[in-house]
Amino acid sequence: MADTASKKLATSSIDSSFPVSVPCVDALAFHDAGFEAYLCETLREYVAWRADAPSSPAHVSETTGTDIQVDEKTFDAQLSANGGLPASIDLHVDHDSGNSAHLPEDMVAEGKMLTENADLTYRTTQSPLVDLFFSLEKQIAPEKLQSLLDASWNEDPLTTLKIIWSGRSIHLGRGERGTFYRCVGWLAKHHPLTALLNLKWLARPVIEKKVVKKEDADLDAIIVNAPEDVEGDGQWLVRNGVSHGYWKDLLNILVLAVNKHLGVLKDPALVLNMKNKQPKKRKFNSTKDEVKENRHAQEQERHQKFLDRFDHDGFYNVLHLNVARLFAEQLRADMKLLDSGDKKALRRISLCAKWAPSLERFHDKHTFIASTIAEMLYPQTELDPTLTDREMYLKHAREAYRSRTLAPLRKALAVVERDITAENFSAIKYERVPSLAMDRYKLLFAQKDFDHFSAYLEDVTSGKARISGAVLTPATLVHQATQLYLPPEPPSDASDPDARLTTKQRLVAKLNRVTAQTLNGQWNAIVQRMRDSGTLENSIAVADVSGSMTWPTFADGTRPMDSAIGLALLVAELTAPPFGGAFITFSSTPEIVRVDRPEGGRDFVQRVHATANASWGMSTDFVAVFEKLILPLAIENNVPAEQMVKRVFVFSDMHFDAAQPPEASLSAPRSPSSVPSVPLPSSPTSPMSPGLMSSSSPPFPPSPSLQSTAPEQTSERWSTSFERIQKKFKDAGYEMPELVYWNLAGARPDAVEQGAPMPVKADEPGCALVSGYSQAMMKMFLEGGGFEDPDEGDKMEVIEKTVVLDEEGNEGEEVVTREEKKDPMSYVRKGVGHRAYEMLKVYD
Structure with missing residues (x-):
């Protein structure tokens, strides 16, 4: 028994060498009004400090509200003098761009250009708001996005802010992450208070969806339930509603900020690896101890970078605390629902725990945000007053956050990754798997649990079961459909349509049929969601x-x-x-x-x-x-x-x-x-x-x-x-x-x-x-x-x-x-x- 306990203790996060220290901030315990006052005051001091920073010759820099550079004073002065655009940005029309050199001069002056196929068209609609709304897509050049945001904000700040949010909105807008993060970086630089105080509306239930029966509940809805004590915000919340983004957006923004990569001219994918293309592991002649030593050195380097940002960058300071506060409040509300034991209440648990930062994983490695969330959920006086050493207290708080908050909530949510990790595929309720997870794991399900999974898909085809697909885009499904090989229809009297195939070809055909059934079901889910709208x-x-x-x-x-x-x-x-x-x-x-x-x-x-x-x-x-x-x-x-x-x-x-x-x-x-x-x-x-x-x-x-x-x-x-x-x-x-x-x-x-x-x-x-x-x-x-x-x-x-x-x-x-x-x-x-x-x- 002692050996078992010893083994369990050895694998506990308490014994990990991972750095966990975060500065102690009294504002963590403030109520809403007090915390907002702290946030505003800290930002005012930050903006004033930035304005007094030594200046250097102006140039267009990739700085953001989280990037302190010596040219900020000059940049801001020029920004004000030029109505939102630095003087160093050339505002003349580039006659070579868009084949404009071949246009009559009067047409160039009117803002016209030629397409790549030489058709006459316009460079601008003559409205910065329409230009931004029409141009907000993945391909837009960073410099162009910056100029569009500057011009649009000068015309109508509130409409511009809504256009930015529509760019991220999964259920009402474009659902685009990368461009949205760039826009948030622009807000962080020019309007930091607006950026911070609106972040909460990324993950709160403000979009109404069609009310469905329990068995038809859509996991893609990203259903969230805001805490009951949020003052002034309750009028906007929708029961069983859906959100513009998801909780992971907050963590991604935080990671970009701590790495000085939250900016309109930055590529978020370089930090967030949104391409999902993991580099191939290279073989080194390093010993196990050397690998371990290098890992610890990297952890310490990241930790020091985080401390420097937290202590010396007012924007990152309040961003970190604000994100931690939003997570802590929602997790606390969800735990109340879980502890109530009420089955109806359990269905109202949000997906916050699913996306909350896991200990020592990507978001925590860069921002150490799990420590701050844990401190809010488990204050020292409540967790164990005898833990006087702050580092040891934070380790115990983090372990409580993992075992007493995340683990039970994720179990209640039936997060599919738990069963995949445990290879407990028979326990997976495929009807409850969100569309993004289904898209990612469908071949794994077919390989590891073919009979169970294929039976589920047959039920989907016959209408006995449902499949999530509402947040996938048509392009995703079309692309995957074009990759499938559709063999000729076998004779109607063929007892085994795969009789002439080799063993390998049989397997491929089987997987193709499963993939096709999945895509058909997901497409039908998209169509039905649109018809419901x-x-x-x-x-x-x-x-x-x-x-x-x-x-x-x-x-x-x-x-x-x-x-x-x-x-x-x-x-x-x-x-x-x-x-x-x-x-x-x-x-x-x-x-x-x-x-x-x-x-x-x-x-x-x-x-x-x-x-x-x-x-x-x-x-x-x-x-x-x-x-x-x-x-x-x-x-x-x-x-x-x-x-x-x-x-x-x-x-x-x-x-x-x-x-x-x-x-x-x-x-x-x-x-x-x-x-x-x-x-x-x-x-x-x-x-x-x-x-x-x-x-x-x-x-x-x-x-x-x-x-x-x-x-x-x-x-x-x-x-x-x-x-x-x-x-x-x-x-x-x-x-x-x-x-x-x-x-x-x-x-x-x-x-x-x-x-x-x-x-x-x-x-x-x-x-x-x-x-x-x-x-x-x-x-x-x-x-x-x-x-x-x-x-x-x-x-x-x-x-x-x-x-x-x-x-x-x-x-x-x-x-x-x-x-x-x-x-x-x-x-x-x-x-x-x-x-x-x-x-x-x-x-x-």
């Missing part, structure tokens, strides 16, 4: 699969093309007939691609493979979609205006093709080989006949109404794609559909001043400019999606005026009005108009 009508998507969409390849292996296909498939599945179930390809001869819904016999993986086999022109002729497909078909079939498509989603990098000469774009008939061989969407009320799309149909001649009104070639050349499309609709007598320009990696990181091309200006009616790879942004266009436009219903346009006579024969006027079409600026305000952003505040 609202409806989409009279819409169709255009997917750009040109050569430029094949790069860059992101950390998870996806490319912008995967996003274009995935989002287009989602629009096709969400939209009701007659336009649902199809999307259009970008091409010099665009086609409508029919994608069967599940009830049509093909599952998600099969539809992705069918889509990949479609005829792709590899061009970006956006105008051709309307000029050679939509309008000719409408004219040919005399489609009434009320039955035309009302909204077109354009998933692209916005580098459209230049205008073609009139004789090339309007006079050349389509060759028989280019006629689409897939049917158009059809229904009893379909405005377009399926027969028109058969392979035997003759090519569509250009409509006379589109030939005779072509402008001179020079005029057409110096017009934007939008202007050319607008004119063609007007000439054809149809109202222009709303165009949703969805930016997928339009920015080029090597072009410092050039962001994504802007197809229209901020005040162009009937257009929206959005960006990102998440389907959550689409909720903004759903009926009942929960987004509110502050000006909705206030702006009306006159459609028709009619002179009428009243009963006495007096003339009067009858006016028919409708709500004005929204412009990009209206959609920005709608995009951040959700109630879940209302609690954000600007403090400095």
Whole structure:
């Protein structure tokens, strides 16, 4: 018995040589008001100290609020004098960027540029807010992001703050971490109090989700329950709600700060290793003792760096304490729920413990934050008053934090990693595995627990069980689907479809089938979550699969093309007939691609493979979609205006093709080989006949109404794609559909001043400019999606005026009005108009 106890003690964190000391701060014990006062005072002293720091010649530095450099005073003075931009930043237009050297000077002065395919477009929408909203994506160059944030904040600080938060919002926005961390770094430098006091809204339940039964509870919801004693914040909390980010965001920001890497010009992935590509272990001729000694030296070096930052950097000091306080409060509230023994209460336990820092793991190694959290949860007077040595007290507090807080909460949450580590796969409740964990471990489940896991997937397919997938992006699923090999269907009378395969091929086929079932289930979960959020009508998507969409390849292996296909498939599945179930390809001869819904016999993986086999022109002729497909078909079939498509989603990098000469774009008939061989969407009320799309149909001649009104070639050349499309609709007598320009990696990181091309200006009616790879942004266009436009219903346009006579024969006027079409600026305000952003505040 003594030996067992000795062995257990030897493996306890109390005996670890890992450094645990953190400074003793009285503010840890303060109540909310006192702690906030301490935070504000510390930051005021920090800002004052920074302003008095010796200056050196100005230059654009990668410093942040957590990076103290000697040039801060000069930098800040120039920042104020130049309205937010250092004088050293060249504000002139780079005529070489975006091929602007080939533009007339007056167009350059108007802010126009050329795409990579020489189409005329805009450098800016003339609104910094719209520019930021449209450009906030992974590819944006750091310098460009910095200038956009500066300009946007100068125009409207609160809206800018909401745009930054929408960039991270998993359920309402882009769900992008890296760019969000850069924006937080910008806030930390210029508005540190605003950055700190709003961090709590990353992990609190402020987004309402559809109420579901217990058995349908979605682990991806990141359900959190804020402490009951939070004053003033309760009005924003949603019972069983979801959060913008997750608890790990707070720890990631802290790690970046302690490593002087929290800044708009920094790459977070260099510190956080978000690429998830672990370097191969190199073999050294070091002895075991030397390896141990090197590890201890590294731990001491990190610990000293942390102490220096905590003691001498006021921003990091309050950031560290604020993050620790948020974790401690939530863990304390969750422990109360756990100790109550109430089954209903147990379902309200948040995922804070899942993401809380484990002892001596990544976040704790860099920030030693577990010591601060442990001290808040287990004060010395309550834990053991006899522990007078502070280091020994902190070791006992950390062990209590691990064994008495994290362990029981993680057990109650059924965190899947616990069973994986213990190789207890039979105990895993797959229906409770969150989508990110399912995505990461599905092959492991198939290899280690095939019968149990495959039976679960069969239940998912039949509708008896559910699978999480709501926080995955369409691009992730599309990319994985394209990597699967789908063998030909075996004969219906084959008793064993894998009979002719080798043992290795059988295993691969088995794993492929399991992966396909998982992807199909996760896709259906995404579609259902979107349907729960609202409806989409009279819409169709255009997917750009040109050569430029094949790069860059992101950390998870996806490319912008995967996003274009995935989002287009989602629009096709969400939209009701007659336009649902199809999307259009970008091409010099665009086609409508029919994608069967599940009830049509093909599952998600099969539809992705069918889509990949479609005829792709590899061009970006956006105008051709309307000029050679939509309008000719409408004219040919005399489609009434009320039955035309009302909204077109354009998933692209916005580098459209230049205008073609009139004789090339309007006079050349389509060759028989280019006629689409897939049917158009059809229904009893379909405005377009399926027969028109058969392979035997003759090519569509250009409509006379589109030939005779072509402008001179020079005029057409110096017009934007939008202007050319607008004119063609007007000439054809149809109202222009709303165009949703969805930016997928339009920015080029090597072009410092050039962001994504802007197809229209901020005040162009009937257009929206959005960006990102998440389907959550689409909720903004759903009926009942929960987004509110502050000006909705206030702006009306006159459609028709009619002179009428009243009963006495007096003339009067009858006016028919409708709500004005929204412009990009209206959609920005709608995009951040959700109630879940209302609690954000600007403090400095």
